[in-house]
Amino acid sequence: MRQLSIIIAILALSGIGCDIAVEQFPANEVFSLTLARTRSVPADAAKNDTNEVAVSLFGTPDEPQWPSSWFDDDTFVGLVDAENLVRAAGPVSSEEDGTHLGLFREHCVTCHGVAGDGAGPASATQNPYPRDFRHGVFKWKSTERGEKPTRDDLRSLLKHGVPGTGMPAFTLLANEDIEALVDYVIYLSVRGEFERRLMAAAVDQLGYEETAPSDEAKLTLDSGTEGQEAVHDVLNRVARDWGQAQPIDVPSTYRDLQGESLSESISRGDKIFHGPIANCVGCHGPNGNGQAVTLDYDDWAKEYSTRLGLDPKDRDAMRPFRKAGAPRPRPVQPRNLQLGVFRGGSEPETLYRRITQGIAGTPMPAVAVVEEPNGLGLTDDQIWDLVRYLRAAAVPEPRSADGEDELGEGE
Ligand code: HEC
Ligand code: HEC
Incomplete structure (x- = not known):
């Protein structure tokens, strides 16, 4: 039996x-x-x-x-x-x-x-x-x-x-x-x-x-x-x-902006995205087009490869782990942010949390929140600028309709 x-x-x-x-x-x-x-x-x-x-x-x-x-x-x-x-x-x-x-x-x-x-x-x-x-x-x-x-x-x-x-x-x-x-x-x-x-x-x-x-x-x-x-x-x-487990607090200072104040905010967000503090461009490419060349893995794959000093691309080195049931390690792709697909949600609050926490298990880092601009992190207002930029970058139409001139300067 x-x-x-x-x-x-x-x-x-x-x-x-x-x-x-x-x-x-x-x-x-x-x-x-x-x-x-x-x-x-x-x-x-x-x-x-x-x-x-x-x-x-x-x-x-x-x-x-x-x-x-x-x-x-x-x-x-x-x-x-x-x-x-x-x-x-x-x-x-x-x-x-x-x-x-x-x-x-x-x-x-x-x-x-x-x-x-x-x-x-x-x-x-x-x-x-x-x-x-x-x-x-x-x-x-x-x-x-x-x-x-x-x-x-x-x-x-x-x-x-x-x-x-x-x-x-x-x-x-x-x-x-x-x-x-x-x-x-x-x-x-x-x-x-x-x-x-x-x-x-x-x-x-x-x-x-x-x-x-x-x-x-x-x-x-x-x-x-x-x-x-x-x-x-x-x-x-x-x-x-x-x-x-507790949701992190998000400041209630987000405002839906329109017209010029919106395009100014998006334009500030653009500079932050491409600037040295956040350096989003380093992984996500210019304008978040997903074209930057990065080769990195998520934590699930790293555990049985890079963290053991093994090359994830080395089939012989990976064989024992594959036999034990591990998936073949594949590089993680920093997202093409222009596609408009936010896997974790696109609400301003959600994106605020994404930026200030990064994405667990992946290379996407967290940005520090600071009281005053000091070169080490972003203020809440700057994060909201970045959030408006992300939401605009993801939907090409409104961006070129009312924000292109301002965005054009920085490019
Ligand atoms: C070290 C590389 C790296 C940097 C720097 C980086 N990201 Fe990412 N980002 C990633 C990766 C990798 C993913 C995909 C993670 C996944 O889906 O597993 C991602 C995903 C995202 C997403 C998609 C979230 C969703 O819900 O689908 C957004 C939005 C994003 N990043 C914004 C940013 C912003 C804004 C910055 C700058 C503050 C930034 N990233 C900096 C690597 C990076
Ligand atoms: C067709 C395949 C498929 C099916 C069926 C499926 N999932 Fe998933 N699930 C995935 C993939 C792929 C991911 C990884 C998404 C990512 O990394 O962004 C995932 C991720 C998850 C996560 C982790 C999300 C996070 O925040 O990291 C949970 C929890 C989950 N699935 C639960 C479920 C449950 C419960 C069911 C059944 C009701 C289910 N899944 C059915 C493919 C599937």
Whole structure:
């Protein structure tokens, strides 16, 4: 019986079918390989014990659980609704009252994979790749660069999708289905980040090498040991990060301008875009046309390439990681801003946050906000000028209709 279920799990994980039972989340092989390279010790024992602990705490793709009793703080317990988890997980089906089950496998798994590793069967041809949630890093959000997204961010992401990428807008899903999927994304991300951090802690703090350490330091859920403390600490640290997510304040000084005052503002924004403080032109090219030559990668790809001193273009060097399931590293493209497609939204508030936080996981840097122009950052008014410039650059017509003369000077 046990053997049969393992065979089913292997079939399911190899992408053969999405609606049959999936017994296990696949372990994070790429991270364990990366860890072994950076620490110069084998990480298999750490990977296997971490995986065992993760199954006990988080359950399986068909029977997920939220490890409520392990959290120090009630707000961590409330991050995820355990009933929603069950609704979003498992094989696709409907109950008599019409409730949909298996939402993640129905709508998301072909791209994001069973474990949320971004390596679903339809992922390889996409650019950018579907997100690997296990890093816990998200791009299109209202919080500080290094922070998690809020529930609102995830909700709105699912409703609007990410225009210009494979990530669809789920406009037809009922609100309660969206809520269940938000819970499931948070669950997969917490689970995946817990797995990564615990594997690292096992090697760095508990003395995992070729084999597991002594009983006292071995990863376990049995109370009172060093190994159990590590499990508890890592889990609560990941949950705390999610519990702290807050949208950053945006000053309410934005005004819709018209006519000459608008073109003057756009023209100031143009100078800032091409000027030395923001140096947007360095990556986005003149007038944001996307033509600057930059060769850089996102953090997901860098982890198993440049950060290990490996060349992402070197096929031989990448082979072990590719075999372990990593996508082929591809350079990130600074956006052609004239196309008018803002993946994270084009509202002035959103663009203010984008400029002052940059885009997490990508080379796009943050610009410092300063009180007075001092050559080191931009004032709020300057940021609004830049926002008006971006919005105008993205829609060529109004720009040439009422702003060309002023813009022309600087070019
Ligand atoms: C056809 C492929 C595809 C499907 C189906 C899909 N996604 Fe995505 N998803 C993507 C891609 C591609 C990205 C990366 C977008 C980017 O980097 O800007 C992404 C990104 C995301 C992100 C990260 C956004 C951020 O701020 O960084 C989340 C969360 C997400 N998807 C959730 C889901 C959920 C939940 C579903 C199912 C309801 C789903 N996706 C279905 C392709 C897909
Ligand atoms: C080091 C290179 C770099 C610099 C400098 C840079 N960007 Fe970017 N920018 C990027 C990359 C890369 C992306 C694409 C990220 C992605 O979609 O994953 C991007 C995306 C964007 C987007 C698209 C956001 C969206 O919602 O789709 C905007 C707007 C933008 N940058 C504005 C700016 C502005 C304004 C500046 C100057 C303050 C700037 N960038 C400086 C690299 C850079």
